[in-house]
Amino acid sequence: MTRSRTLTRWQRARWVLATVFLMGSTPVSAAGLAPRNVQVGSSGPGVTTSYVINATTATSDLVGSISFEFCVDAVGSCVLPSGVVTTGATLGTQSGATGFTLMAGANGRPYLTRVAASVNDNEPLSYTLNNITNPTATNTSYFVRITTYTASDGVTGPVDNGTVALSTAEPVQLTGVTPEILVFCVGTTIVGNCTTIAGDTIDFGDFSPTSTRTGTSVMQAQTNAAGGYVITVNGSTLASGINTIPALATQTTSIIGTSQFGMNLRANGTPVVGTNPTGVGIGGVVANYNTPNLWRYGSGEAVASAPSPTNENTYTSSYIVNIGGAQAAGVYTATMTYICTASF
Numbered sequence: 001m002t003r004s005r006t007l008t009r010w011q012r013a014r015w016v017l018a019t020v021f022l023m024g025s026t027p028v029s030a031a032g033l034a035p036r037n038v039q040v041g042s043s044g045p046g047v048t049t050s051y052v053i054n055a056t057t058a059t060s061d062l063v064g065s066i067s068f069e070f071c072v073d074a075v076g077s078c079v080l081p082s083g084v085v086t087t088g089a090t091l092g093t094q095s096g097a098t099g100f101t102l103m104a105g106a107n108g109r110p111y112l113t114r115v116a117a118s119v120n121d122n123e124p125l126s127y128t129l130n131n132i133t134n135p136t137a138t139n140t141s142y143f144v145r146i147t148t149y150t151a152s153d154g155v156t157g158p159v160d161n162g163t164v165a166l167s168t169a170e171p172v173q174l175t176g177v178t179p180e181i182l183v184f185c186v187g188t189t190i191v192g193n194c195t196t197i198a199g200d201t202i203d204f205g206d207f208s209p210t211s212t213r214t215g216t217s218v219m220q221a222q223t224n225a226a227g228g229y230v231i232t233v234n235g236s237t238l239a240s241g242i243n244t245i246p247a248l249a250t251q252t253t254s255i256i257g258t259s260q261f262g263m264n265l266r267a268n269g270t271p272v273v274g275t276n277p278t279g280v281g282i283g284g285v286v287a288n289y290n291t292p293n294l295w296r297y298g299s300g301e302a303v304a305s306a307p308s309p310t311n312e313n314t315y316t317s318s319y320i321v322n323i324g325g326a327q328a329a330g331v332y333t334a335t336m337t338y339i340c341t342a343s344f
Contacts, residue, residue, distance in 0.1 A: 031058035031059045031159070031160045031161075032058055032160065032161065032162050033055040033056060033057065033058060033146055033148070033160045033161060033162035034055075034056060034058065034162060035054075035055075035056055036053075036054060036055035036056065036146065036162045036164055037054050037055075037164060038051055038052065038053050038054070038144050038164045038166055039051070039052040039054070040052075040134070040166065042134070043134070043166075043167065043168055043169040044134065044168065044169070044171050045083070045134055045135060045136050045137060045138045045140075045168040045169075045170070046083055046133065046134060046135075046136040047133070047134050048085075048131060048132065048133045048134075049132065049133075049134060050092065050128055050129065050130045050131075050132070051068075051128070051129045051132050051144075052126065052127075052128050052129075053068060053125075053126070053127050053128075053129065053144070053146065053164075054124070054125065054126045055124075055125050055146055055160075055162060056122060056123065056124050056125070057119055057120070057121050057122065057123045057125065057148070057159075057160050058121055058122075058160045059121055059159050059160050060118070060119070060120050060121045061118070061119065061148075061150060061159045062116040062117065062118055062119070062150040062157075062159075063097055063116065063117065063118075063119045063148045063149070063150065063159060064113065064114060064115065064116030064117075064149060064150055064151050064152035064153075064157075065111050065112060065113045065114070065148070065149045065151060065152050065153060065154040065155075066097075066100070066111060066112045066125075066127070066146065066147070066148050066149070066154075067105075067109060067110075067111035067112075067145075067146070067147050067149070067154045067155075068086075068109070068110055068111065068129065068144055068145075068146055069108065069109045069144065069145040069146075069147070070084045070086065070108040070109070070142065070143070070144055071108075071142065071143045071144075071145055072142060072143070073143065074143045074145075074163045074165065075163075078108075078109075078145065080107065080108040081108075081135035081137070081140075081142040082135060082136055082137060083133065083134065083135045083136030083137070084107070084108050084132075084133060084134070084135050084142075085107060085132070085133035086104065086107055086108055086109070086110045086129075086132050086133075087104045087107050088104070088131045089102060089104060089110045089129050089130065089131050089132050090102060090129070090130045090131050091112065091127065091128070091129065091130075092127075092128030092129070092130050093126070093127070093128045094112075094126065094127050094128070095124075095125070095126045095127075096119075096123050096124050096125035096126060097117070097119045097123065097125055099114045099115070099117070100112035100113060100114045100127070101113060101114065102129070103154065105154065109154075110129065111154030112127060112154075113152045113153070113154060114152060115152065116150055116151065116152060119148075134168055135168055137168060138168055138169075138170045139167065139168060139169060139170055140167060140168050141165055141166065141167045142165075142166055142167070142168075143163050143164065143165055143166065144163070144164045144166060145161065145162075145163045146161060146162050146163070146164065147159075147160070147161040148160045148161070178224065180224065180225065180342075180344050181222070181223055181224040181225075182221075182222075182223045182225065182229065182340065182342040183220070183221065183222045183223070183312070184219070184220070184221045184229075184231075184340035185197040185219065185220050186217065186218070186219040186338045187199045187200060187217065187218060187219075188200065188201070188202060188216070188217050188218065189218065190218045190220060190314060193220065193312060194220050197218070197220070199217075202215035202216070202217060202319065203215075204321055207245075207321055207322075207323045207327070207332070208323070209256070209257045209322075209323055209324055209325040209327070210256065210257070211256060212254050212256055212271045212320050212321070212322050213320070213321045213322075214271055214273040214318065214319065214320055214321075215273075215318075215319045216273060216274060216275075216316050216317060216318050216319070217316075217317045217319075217336070218314060218315065218316050218317070219231065219314070219315050219317070219338055219340075220279070220312050220313065220314045220315070221281075221283060221304070221306070221312065221313060221315075221340050222281055222310055222311050222312040222313070223306070223309060223310065223342045224309045225309060225342035225343050225344045226308065226309065226343065226344060227307075227308070227342070227343025227344070228283075228305065228306035228307045228308045228309065228310060228342070228343060229283070229305060229306050229310075229340050229341060229342045229343070230302050230304075230305045230340070230341050230343075231302065231303055231304040231305065231315075231338055231339070231340045231341075232300055232301060232302050232303065232338070232339050232341070233263070233297075233299070233300075233301060233303050233317070233336055233337070233338055234299050234300055234336070234337045234338070234339060235299055235334055235335045235336045235337050236299065236334055236335075237261045237297065237334055238261050238321065238332040238333065238334045239332060239333070239334065240328065240329075240330030240331055240332045240333070241330060243327075243328040243330055243332075245259050245260070245261045245321060245323060245327065245332060246259055246260065246261065247261050247262065247297040247298070247299075248260055248261065248262035248295050248296050248297055249296070249298065250296060251288065251291060251294035251295065251296045252294065252295055252296070253270070253293060253294060253295070254270060254271060254293070254295060254320050254322060255322060256322055257322065257324055257325070258322055258324055259322060259323045259324045259327050260295070260320065260321070260322040261297055261319070261320070261321055261334075262295025262296050262297045262319070262320055263289065263295060263296070263297050263303075263317055263318060263319045263320070264285075264289045264290070264291065264292070264294065264295055264296065264317075264318055265277065265285040265289045265290065265303055265304060265315050265316060265317055265318070266285065266289075266290060266291065266292045266318070267292060268292050268293050268318060269292065269293060270293045271320065273318045273320070274292075274316050274318030275316040276316075277304070277313050277314065277315050277316075278313065278314045279311065279312045279313035279314050280311045280312065280313075281306060281310035281311040281312050281313040282306055282307070282308065282310045282313075283304055283305065283306035283310055283313035283315075284304065284305065284306070284313075285303065285304050285315065286301075286302045286303055286304060286305055288301060288302075288303075289301075289303045289304075295320055303315075303317070303338075317336075317338075
């Protein structure tokens, strides 16, 4: 009986020892990094790009290294996604906990290292890893597992961790062609752009030797031609059969009582007519038609131009007609044709 009781006590002692051993081997889990995200410069498959890794600590502790592990799955054994290359990665900006250098390590597991230093909980961290090649599979998820360590070797003393899901994406290719452009329109009224141009007739009414008759037309031009554009005016002076109102061959003031026909592209005070060019383009009026209150007309002459590609400019052509008392009676007409030539 004594032997039996001794055996029972030994068995109980062995059970207690086994229980203590099992409790002592329970692993400690790291706390979660949150919030966390990874911003990739490009999600294209096989593209070499940058990764901006952001995470907030959960624990106040020493941090000597931080690893970034690229895996096919979020948990379990880490299988490197096909095509991922991290061995040429470089460290860009860093904030929160700083002083790190980048160790390429094994492909798919670069890590940051420094002499271990304290980091508080709720500390936002941010690191830019450049020159990382994405997985080559299209529209496929993969994961970056982030872990902080107390040691500087990227494996010893895990503190906080977290996983971020990412995905490659098939790029959408957008294509289009900008052709050679010349937008040019002529009329008597315009509001905004050439879609609103209207009118093709100017009626001077009755000419008189005691007053000047005036009228205006408008035109707008823009082009992407390397050499810009040139606008010319073409047509004969006002005529009625064999009778004409002489065109001004040189820039001349308006003289009431003298037969004259001329034009310019400026705002004028004598007589009051016209508007200066408008618009955001770089076009302008050529010298012969650019002086207020001086008038001229020569068929085929340039009246406006732009030296290079330009957005729109709107020009107002102002016309004057004077006659002398001896000007022959009749219905006088003329057709002004404007031609815009772009140099591509």
